[in-house]
Amino acid sequence: MGQLRLGCIADDFTGATDLANNLVRAGMRVVQAIGVPAGPLAADVDAVVVALKSRTIPPAEAIEQSLEALCWLQAQGARQIYFKYCSTFDSTPAGNIGPVTEALMDALGCDFTIATPAFPDNKRTVFKGYLFVGDVLLNESGMQSHPLTPMADPNLVRVMQAQCRRKVGLIDHAVVARGAAAVTERIAQLQAEGVSIAIVDAVSNDDLLRMGPALAALPLVTAGSGVAIALPANFGLAPSPAASGLPPKGGLRAVVSGSCSLATHRQVRDFIARGGAALAIDPLRIAEGADVAAEALAWALPLLERGPVLVYSTADSSAVKSVQSRLGVEEAGAMVERTIAAIARGLVERGVRQLVVAGGETSGACVQALAITQMQIGPQIDPGVPWCHAQALGQGLHITLKSGNFGGDDFFTRAFEVLA
Numbered sequence: 001m002g003q004l005r006l007g008c009i010a011d012d013f014t015g016a017t018d019l020a021n022n023l024v025r026a027g028m029r030v031v032q033a034i035g036v037p038a039g040p041l042a043a044d045v046d047a048v049v050v051a052l053k054s055r056t057i058p059p060a061e062a063i064e065q066s067l068e069a070l071c072w073l074q075a076q077g078a079r080q081i082y083f084k085y086c087s088t089f090d091s092t093p094a095g096n097i098g099p100v101t102e103a104l105m106d107a108l109g110c111d112f113t114i115a116t117p118a119f120p121d122n123k124r125t126v127f128k129g130y131l132f133v134g135d136v137l138l139n140e141s142g143m144q145s146h147p148l149t150p151m152a153d154p155n156l157v158r159v160m161q162a163q164c165r166r167k168v169g170l171i172d173h174a175v176v177a178r179g180a181a182a183v184t185e186r187i188a189q190l191q192a193e194g195v196s197i198a199i200v201d202a203v204s205n206d207d208l209l210r211m212g213p214a215l216a217a218l219p220l221v222t223a224g225s226g227v228a229i230a231l232p233a234n235f236g237l238a239p240s241p242a243a244s245g246l247p248p249k250g251g252l253r254a255v256v257s258g259s260c261s262l263a264t265h266r267q268v269r270d271f272i273a274r275g276g277a278a279l280a281i282d283p284l285r286i287a288e289g290a291d292v293a294a295e296a297l298a299w300a301l302p303l304l305e306r307g308p309v310l311v312y313s314t315a316d317s318s319a320v321k322s323v324q325s326r327l328g329v330e331e332a333g334a335m336v337e338r339t340i341a342a343i344a345r346g347l348v349e350r351g352v353r354q355l356v357v358a359g360g361e362t363s364g365a366c367v368q369a370l371a372i373t374q375m376q377i378g379p380q381i382d383p384g385v386p387w388c389h390a391q392a393l394g395q396g397l398h399i400t401l402k403s404g405n406f407g408g409d410d411f412f413t414r415a416f417e418v419l420a
């Protein structure tokens with residue numbers, strides 16, 4: 001068994017596959033563990049991403065889970081730790097990015113780390129410490145009205161400082177543009193000024209690759225998935241198609257979507273416009289006690305032989321609000337998640353072996369219902385979204401977990417063409 005190079009802790013499931021995908025593309029063999037594994041690492045890989053659901057839980061619980069993941073990764077011999085959060089820096093003044101970062105620093109005895117959600121492939125860039133989503137600042141991107149982590153301030157130095165006891169500073173683009181030696185020099189300067197955590201600018205993959213060597217000596221890196229493209233080279237690894245090899249595909253195909261994000265809306269519309277078989281599920285019927293999962297499975301069964309089917313609860317914001325006002329936000333979400341997870345499970349029991357899941361929370365529910373504990377990461381479908389392979393209910397399953405706002409319009413069709 002080779003030695004584990006990079007040990008990663010991700011604060012949600014789709015974010016974990018996003019990180020794993022970038023590591024694989026840069027040459028690492030990666031597995032994603034769902035939660036902290038109970039036993040030692042069984043696979044010979046370069047990196048493990050432990051996927052937690054810690055983004056919006058109380059900070060003390062997020063710290064506890066992250067430290068448990070850290071202990072496990074250290075026991076596997078991880079040489080560097082990577083804390084992955086969202087490319088839109090989803091957090092509140094209470095956390096959890098700052099508190100988890102500081103707890104990991106304390107546990108590692110680490111006196112300096114970086115923080116950057118930059119992910120240029122998905123149009124998340126950081127300049128002068130300000131986070132842009134596409135062409136607009138974070139607080140104009142829609143994230144200002146996120147239900148759980150509204151992001152009203154695009155200045156990440158301020159946002160991170162509000163969550164941290166340690167002093168937060170900035171490594172700005174002028175430094176990054178001069179390369180790794182300039183970044184190393186700036187880190188020393190910031191440390192002399194009492195700064196322990198630096199937001200780092202990056203507007204392109206070249207910026208991320210340039211800063212990479214300067215990160216080799218840090219025990220802890222905290223970032224979105226973007227920085228991951230630069231780390232495998234620090235361990236002497238180069239991109240190789242061998243890193244993303246998965247078993248050959250087979251079996252029936254299906255898509256389940258509980259995401260109501262704008263990109264997913266476009267993907268549902270595109271799938272239907274191409275003549276795909278699609279069934280919308282109605283949360284109010286679930287609330288009335290109808291067995292919506294059984295109905296969906298009965299609908300899907302005769303269609304599965306002909307091509308991929310789509311079962312979705314994806315609805316526009318006024319429909320979602322109306323359901324939420326009748327059922328309560330959490331209850332509506334949990335009910336839909338349970339139903340979609342039961343449908344995913346039923347589909348796999350009926351022979352589906354290639355499954356697309358859309359939505360972070362939805363993915364968490366499906367992965368749990370399918371009793372998946374570990375996923376091997378394969379080829380990228382779109383930036384941030386790879387195919388994975390897992391044992392699900394005792395069967396081999398190709399599965400992809402798509403973050404709400406990731407993926408091109410034709411994702412639900414093209415995903416199946418990417419798999420060999």
Ligand SMILES: Nc1ncnc2c1ncn2[C@@H]1O[C@H](COP(=O)(O)OP(=O)(O)OP(=O)(O)O)[C@@H](O)[C@H]1O
Binds near residue numbers: 264313319358361405
């Ligand atoms: N029609 C609907 N009415 C009410 N709630 C819904 C409906 N459809 C889905 N939901 C709930 O909305 C939430 C969607 O969250 P989810 O994380 O799955 O998607 P997302 O936010 O688009 O993805 P990501 O977290 O990756 O950005 C889930 O809790 C889901 O159950």
Ligand SMILES: O=C(O)[C@@H](O)C(=O)CO
Binds near residue numbers: 016087088119225384
């Ligand atoms: O970084 C991102 O945007 C994603 O990987 C994610 O975390 C979505 O929840």
